[in-house]
Amino acid sequence: MARTVVIKAFGGPEAMELEDRPVGEPGPGQVRIRHHSVGLNFIDVYQRSGVYPLQLPCALGMEAAGVIEAVGEGVTHLKAGDRAAYASQPPGAYTEARVMPAAQVCPLPDAISFEEGAAMMLKGLTVQYLFHRTVPLKxxxxxxxxxxxxxxxxxxxxxxxxxxxxxxxxxxxxxxxxxxxxxxxxxxxxxxxxxxxxxxxxxxxxxxxxxxxxxxxxxxxxxxxxxxxxxxxxxxxxxxxxxxxxxxxxxxxxxxxxxxxxPSVFVHIAKHEDCQAMAQHLFGKVISGAVKIRIDQRFPLDRVADAHRALESRATTGATILVP
Missing domain, CATH: 3.40.50.720 (NAD(P)-binding Rossmann-like Domain)
Structure with missing residues (x-):
């Protein structure tokens, strides 16, 4: 079982509920990951409020970092015990652990912390496609x-x-x-x-x-x-x-x-090889010191509503993470 943030109706921050959900075993092309840190993004607000409609009830969250616990058949780029991070569909990152598609889960270099990994994947991959895949910039x-x-x-x-x-x-x-x-x-x-x-x-x-x-x-x-x-x-x-x-x-x-x-980050990372190459570009920027990941807010998972209120009120700077 894993504590998981879900919504059963669209609405404000109060619409989010914390419940225990079974995790299960990964099937073909899937991994089970235990989260050490979870990222917060505006897309989460859009999904919670219904601007981007989801089929309800639904878990929330698109970005996290942690350790792979098990891999399903056909997964070759990850193994149990690997550090990993992702920005990925479907929603469900606001949880202690989950089973999810493996294609967009990326091996996380040792030089990057779990907090940085959770705070950088969706945001950093967004910047990567803005500067390199949307229009040629020089x-x-x-x-x-x-x-x-x-x-x-x-x-x-x-x-x-x-x-x-x-x-x-x-x-x-x-x-x-x-x-x-x-x-x-x-x-x-x-x-x-x-x-x-x-x-x-x-x-x-x-x-x-x-x-x-x-x-x-x-x-x-x-x-x-x-x-x-x-x-x-x-x-x-x-x-x-x-x-x-x-x-x-x-x-x-x-x-x-x-x-x-x-554009949409999820279109740009839809192919496994594109996602992994974009992540390597991002990791290189961070490891070189060219890009530093600033985390200014941290909330425990059970205070996710407060995190959403802070984000929507523009009271935040840098990245915000949730701690499972």
Missing amino acids: AGDTVLFHAAAGGVGLIACQWARSEGIRLIATAGSDEKCQLALDHGASEAINYRDGAFAPKVRDLTGGRGVDVVMDSVGAATFEGSLDCLRPVGMMISFGNASGVAPPVDLLKLGAKGALQITR
């Missing part, structure tokens, strides 16, 4: 990154610095802006001080940025389009402030033949 390019003091944002700031990419950060306070700067952002804008688009234009000499990476959604979407250079790319990959509005294709043309995409 040294000298300019990126606008919203919510840059969060778990994904602080990894992105460091990733950009390591590759010579100019990253203009936005955040909701002077303190968060300074945090982004400390982690590699070239400039930072407090969006509570007024419209950010004119400031981005000023910083780029009126040209605009090559790419916007926007996980905020409704509150920043229109302003983000105004920050792009002609034929620039808008990457909308989250809805922290609500779902972004429908796109008027004629408006994209009028603003300079802009491009827009809505």
